[in-house]
Amino acid sequence: MQKLTFPRMGESWRTFKMLLEDLxxxxxxPPRPSKRTLDLGxxxxxxxxxxxxxxxxxxxxxxxxxxADTIVTSGGIGPCRAGExxxxxxxxxxxxxxxxxxxxxxxxxxxPFNFIKNVYILNRARHSIRGxxxxxxxxxxxxxxxxxxxxxxxxxxxxxxxxxxxxxxYRKGLxxxxxxxxxxxxIDAETAALEALRxxxxxxxxxxxxxxxxxxxxxxxxxxxxxEIEETLGNLGVEVERxxxxxxxxxxxxxxxxxxxxxxxxxxEPYLPELVGGHGRDxxxxxxxxxxxxxxxxxxxxxxxxxxxxxxxxILPKVSRDYxxxxxxxxxxxxxxxxxxxxxxxAFVDLMRRKKHFRQGNGLLTG
Amino acid sequence: MAVKVGIPSALLxxxxxxxxxxFFNEIGVQVVTSGRTTKNILDKxxxxxxxxxxxxxxxxxxxxxxxxxxVDYLYIPRVVCLNGKTIYCPKFLGLPDMIRHSLxxxxxxxxxxxxxxxxxFSLIKAxxxxxxxxxxxxxxxxxxxxxxxxxxxxxxxxxxxxLTPAEALSLLDKPGQSKxxxxxxxxxxxxxxxxxYAIYDSFISVNLLGKLRKLGVSVxxxxxxxxxxxxxxxxxxxxxxxxxxxxxxALKAAHFVFRxxxxxxxxxxxxxxxxxxxxxxxLIELESKKHREIPFMTLMIDEHTxxxxxxxxxxAFVDMVRRRKEARLCKS
Ligand code: SF4
Ligand code: SF4
Numbered sequence: 243m244q245k246l247t248f249p250r251m252g253e254s255w256r257t258f259k260m261l262l263e264d265l266x267x268x269x270x271x272p273p274r275p276s277k278r279t280l281d282l283g284x285x286x287x288x289x290x291x292x293x294x295x296x297x298x299x300x301x302x303x304x305x306x307x308x309x310a311d312t313i314v315t316s317g318g319i320g321p322c323r324a325g326e327x328x329x330x331x332x333x334x335x336x337x338x339x340x341x342x343x344x345x346x347x348x349x350x351x352x353x354p355f356n357f358i359k360n361v362y363i364l365n366r367a368r369h370s371i372r373g374x375x376x377x378x379x380x381x382x383x384x385x386x387x388x389x390x391x392x393x394x395x396x397x398x399x400x401x402x403x404x405x406x407x408x409x410x411x412y413r414k415g416l417x418x419x420x421x422x423x424x425x426x427x428x429i430d431a432e433t434a435a436l437e438a439l440r441x442x443x444x445x446x447x448x449x450x451x452x453x454x455x456x457x458x459x460x461x462x463x464x465x466x467x468x469x470e471i472e473e474t475l476g477n478l479g480v481e482v483e484r485x486x487x488x489x490x491x492x493x494x495x496x497x498x499x500x501x502x503x504x505x506x507x508x509x510x511e512p513y514l515p516e517l518v519g520g521h522g523r524d525x526x527x528x529x530x531x532x533x534x535x536x537x538x539x540x541x542x543x544x545x546x547x548x549x550x551x552x553x554x555x556x557i558l559p560k561v562s563r564d565y566x567x568x569x570x571x572x573x574x575x576x577x578x579x580x581x582x583x584x585x586x587x588x589a590f591v592d593l594m595r596r597k598k599h600f601r602q603g604n605g606l607l608t609g
Numbered sequence: 610m611a612v613k614v615g616i617p618s619a620l621l622x623x624x625x626x627x628x629x630x631x632f633f634n635e636i637g638v639q640v641v642t643s644g645r646t647t648k649n650i651l652d653k654x655x656x657x658x659x660x661x662x663x664x665x666x667x668x669x670x671x672x673x674x675x676x677x678x679x680v681d682y683l684y685i686p687r688v689v690c691l692n693g694k695t696i697y698c699p700k701f702l703g704l705p706d707m708i709r710h711s712l713x714x715x716x717x718x719x720x721x722x723x724x725x726x727x728x729x730f731s732l733i734k735a736x737x738x739x740x741x742x743x744x745x746x747x748x749x750x751x752x753x754x755x756x757x758x759x760x761x762x763x764x765x766x767x768x769x770x771x772l773t774p775a776e777a778l779s780l781l782d783k784p785g786q787s788k789x790x791x792x793x794x795x796x797x798x799x800x801x802x803x804x805x806y807a808i809y810d811s812f813i814s815v816n817l818l819g820k821l822r823k824l825g826v827s828v829x830x831x832x833x834x835x836x837x838x839x840x841x842x843x844x845x846x847x848x849x850x851x852x853x854x855x856x857x858x859a860l861k862a863a864h865f866v867f868r869x870x871x872x873x874x875x876x877x878x879x880x881x882x883x884x885x886x887x888x889x890x891x892l893i894e895l896e897s898k899k900h901r902e903i904p905f906m907t908l909m910i911d912e913h914t915x916x917x918x919x920x921x922x923x924x925a926f927v928d929m930v931r932r933r934k935e936a937r938l939c940k941s
Pocket of ligand 1: 292293294322323324325458519520521545547548549550551884
């Protein structure tokens with residue numbers, strides 16, 4: 243029987259594991275990227291490959307050690323490198339003597355047959371089409387539950403009384419959701435997890451800064467690749483709002499501050515009207531939207547040599563000036579150290595805090 | 610006085626400048642270029658551009674800085690796709706925006722969008738838009754465009770014969786007056802693959818082509834290969850075509866020369882921090898492993914690449930190839 247593995251992005255593996263198992267496959271859960279993963283990835287990837295590609299190379303090699311022989315991943319048609327990842331990984335692994343099967347999902351709109359073929363390959367249990375759709379819906383629900391728990395943890399963490407409680411409760415909640423296998427169980431587990439998070443003892447007077455996080459999807463979604471920046475920020479008293487979740491940009495809870503219904507694309511238009519691949523345009527657009535919503539600052543996360551984010555980073559200083567919002571960029575690679583990052587974050591938080599006080603002070607004087 | 614449009618001598622300049630110049634001249638617009646790359650230009654670029662950008666982009670910034678005060682407009686088209694299939698590096702796609710929003714005191718940027726995936730006439734439309742901006746009538750714009758295309762065809766055929774862009778340009782300017790030196794007698798032939806804006810910029814490539822000539826090596830680049838032969842390479846055994854134009858060409862050229870190029874060595878010139886090249890280089894390297902009889906070397910350039918280091922590496926490589934070739938000739 244084929245043993246499947248897939249790219250790991252944050253906690254989403256819990257969903258993919260469930261879905262692939264439901265379809266009747268044996269799954270090797272990709273391990274959380276560690277120092278060893280990075281070392282392997284760096285050793286066997288091209289030197290200037292983007293950081294996500296390197297981590298994935300390492301992850302795949304580790305999963306292969308654990309017995310995986312098939313990789314399920316996504317393709318894409320550009321304009322960025324991510325679309326070519328699968329092919330390059332295949333070549334790299336073959337060069338190392340691993341005969342791995344790749345199941346690459348291309349955008350169904352351009353390659354409808356590819357999609358059907360892949361589903362057919364993965365559908366070991368021979369579910370009916372309706373059965374598959376139900377399974378995908380359930381998986382989607384689980385993904386939403388995971389995302390919702392994560393979002394709430396970002397809100398609670400900066401307000402917690404005892405450092406570390408939120409993370410602990412959040413981890414527990416993840417396990418609950420992980421153990422839920424039916425729609426009802428998933429909803430129950432989600433409710434319980436959110437409830438537990440809300441019950442974390444909080445300091446109502448905590449002065450909380452709000453920071454938006456934009457950038458390339460992989461480093462945004464995989465905490466091991468961004469050195470748990472969200473947790474670090476939370477502990478510094480910052481509520482983060484990440485611009486990207488696998489389940490998408492949820493409109494309802496983001497438009498409470500302004501009635502101006504503007505899409506990310508429209509916001510970015512005056513600065514970068516072109517889709518430059520990856521999420522370069524979104525980084526610009528979301529920075530503008532967050533500025534309009536009164537955020538205290540923005541953080542851009544990008545892999546070293548990331549093309550779209552380099553384009554975005556070149557333009558962001560202007561946006562930052564025009565909208566008066568501080569922006570801090572991290573280009574991440576295997577050499578990025580946590581200590582250095584924390585120092586820069588502390589300085590940034592300091593700057594935002596002073597700026598905020600200054601503004602409030604001003605408000606008093608003129609008001 | 611005629612309006613002056615500045616065209617930075619970097620990136621697409623090496624491929625499309627003759628067309629652009631002919632077009633602008635036809636509609637009565639004067640064209641100013643920033644000339645050859647100099648240390649000064651590079652320094653300006655390094656200062657203005659993002660440190661994490663690749664050298665060619667930094668150079669482009671430098672070239673813009675060089676001409677920005679002499680012209681009324683900067684011509685930085687947003688070239689997305691010219692063959693209906695492959696697009697350009699995302700940095701090309703965002704080029705006008707990067708320039709506009711990160712340099713201050715620059716003249717207005719003309720950034721017509723060229724994307725042939727949007728219909729057969731989209732290119733003509735793009736040039737009509739350009740013509741209209743400078744008050745040329747529809748008909749004269751169309752005529753200018755057709756004439757310019759002819760110039761481009763001539764230019765490409767000159768490149769195919771082995772002329773460098775600079776030589777081809779001077780020949781276009783003064784036809785008949787060919788002062789191009791006959792190629793020296795050489796006994797080695799190398800293929801140099803990479804992006805035109807790196808290979809032909811003799812400053813940033815540390816005069817790679819010149820050095821090879823001096824070492825008695827004749828050079829084959831992707832421009833010397835009939836495009837039809839490149840198309841025949843299909844997708845180079847990849848499930849999908851590479852989606853960046855220049856990278857696609859470079860990879861196909863590499864495949865072609867490894868198989869039928871009758872070359873003694875292959876060089877891949879790549880820029881530090883280039884995104885697409887991290888892939889292209891690996892793919893070429895994997896291909897080279899299948900052709901052990903043709904030595905392969907990657908040359909990486911960045912803003913600090915030194916004359917001496919490059920010369921040493923090249924000499925060593927050429928020596929190695931030469932010795933191997935002699936050994937093989939002796940054996941047979
Ligand atoms: S968006 Fe950045 S990290 Fe992702 S494939 Fe493109 S260059 Fe690599
Ligand atoms: S293809 Fe490479 S060298 Fe050229 S602009 Fe893009 S990143 Fe830079």
